Amino acid sequence: MAIEDNQMAYYSSLPYPNQRTVHMLSGRRFSLDSNKQYKMPAELFDVIKDDPVKLGELATKFIEKHQALQVPRLLTLYRYYIGDNDIHYWDSEKADNRADNRIASGFAHFITEIKTGYRFGNDIKFQYNDQAETSETDEDNLKDLINEFNSKNDESYHEKIMGKNLSIMGRAYELVYVRENTNEVALRPIDPANAFVVYDSSIEQHSLFGVYYYNVNFNEQDYWYTVIYTDTNIFIYKPTSNFDGQLILSDNQEHSFDAVPLTEYINNDERMGDWEYKLDTIDSIDKSKSEMANSQEDFSNAMLMITGDIDVPKTPWVGADGQPLTDKDGNIIYRKTPEINTRQSKIWLKPALVKNGINDNSQIVQPTASYLTKELNSDGWKLYIDALSMEIHKDTNTPDTSDANFASNASGVAMSYKLWGNDQERSNQESLYTRGLMRRLRLLGNYWQALGSIKNAGMIENINPIYTPNMPKNNTEIMQTVTALVNTGKVSDQTIREQIEPITGVSNDAEQQRIDEQDENDNNNNPFNNVFPRKPDEPQDDNGDDTDNSNHDEVTDNETDEKPSD
Incomplete structure (x- = not known):
């Protein structure tokens, strides 16, 4: 994700465009439309689907909503992934002379990397169903096409990028397209902040069209590019200076995918990231660590409180001419409060003589010096932060690798129990991911059939994606x-x-x-293969060895019945 190409969207992920204005943990973060799935009646779309002008006007309306309501949420989640948490923009209302540290935790990045590696660390295998009624030649041809496609598009890395986007933002997009001036199909992950799909209102939720829009900033000028994908055409529009500018058609291309080639994957039914619902807990940890650092720094810069007198030379008041000031009797006027050099390592104190105006008695006050600080309950602070951290690991089904007991027991059973919650979540997410994978394969099948590379696109339904979790291996146990x-x-x-x-x-x-x-x-x-060739009529056993079963049995029986000699 290139934040620098859309800085307006980046700052829109903050409640206000100025720094240190976020009121953390103050209520709801996102609008109700921030994660809305776009739908419209199919009959209304069919009227304009072949009209680039009206289709562009419709897409612009969705782009405006996407940019204003959905992109701020997506960019907020991405900020947390790269460590730019809301703590950096917290309105702490601290005085200028107070410490104001901003410490962001890396929980978002840690959880995403662990879960993405666990799900997609091992390559997905595309296994053909041997029970399918397909000739071996056609089966091998389809396997070769899929293997070649995966190899040329670095499919293994592509799945990891898709998994990362799912973990962070709860959704991911990929585009299947044909490379220019070739018949070669390509695959590309698309930033969720730059794409969306509009579905029909039926229970099947068929894709009506997809929109990919993005910004290129060149020479301090914004160029917004927009491409609309339908089930038959690709509409490419001229760049505009704003994302909501009027779209003018630049090119119209037909494709042979027989469906919208922009596919949306979802992380769960709510389209939420793996740690999105724990943002409040992450903010609580950030605030606690920051305030702990502030207290430590304020303690180092604590105010020195002194009672009694300071035994230092008297300092006279000096006039504009640099000469000491005197009273009317010609006596030098000294400062009532002596100057203290805070850079000195020692301060000399002496008892103070305090006069009592009522009884005209004097009282000697012994001097004291101490720092004015508040007590730091470091143990309670640590207990609070550890409890929050444990809650994040538990609620996101992410193992705590800092746990002293995590790696001490390396048995497969113990490790399986630690990952049990994650496995339940992974099972659901693999089912959802398989939907996207099969849609990708169907797009490829439609194109290869149109190209004549395969006989029937229905063969794709015989492909089964196989996932292998990437977990620590115990070779001895295996x-x-x-x-x-x-x-x-x-x-x-x-x-x-x-x-x-x-x-x-x-x-x-x-x-x-x-x-x-x-x-x-x-x-x-x-x-010896040619020295003792087997006769054509010589029998073979199941292992291909020459045998004579009757003679062999006879010899064995004789040897068994023979009694040992005395």
């Missing part, structure tokens, strides 16, 4: 499990190879290919 499976004698070699893939890093298909190549090399390099 090998023990695999050994137990092998000893049962009821598990196939393919399953065994899939189980040990986390250790070897080699997929089942690649491992099978290596085994076949190794067997072929062993057969070619075996000098």
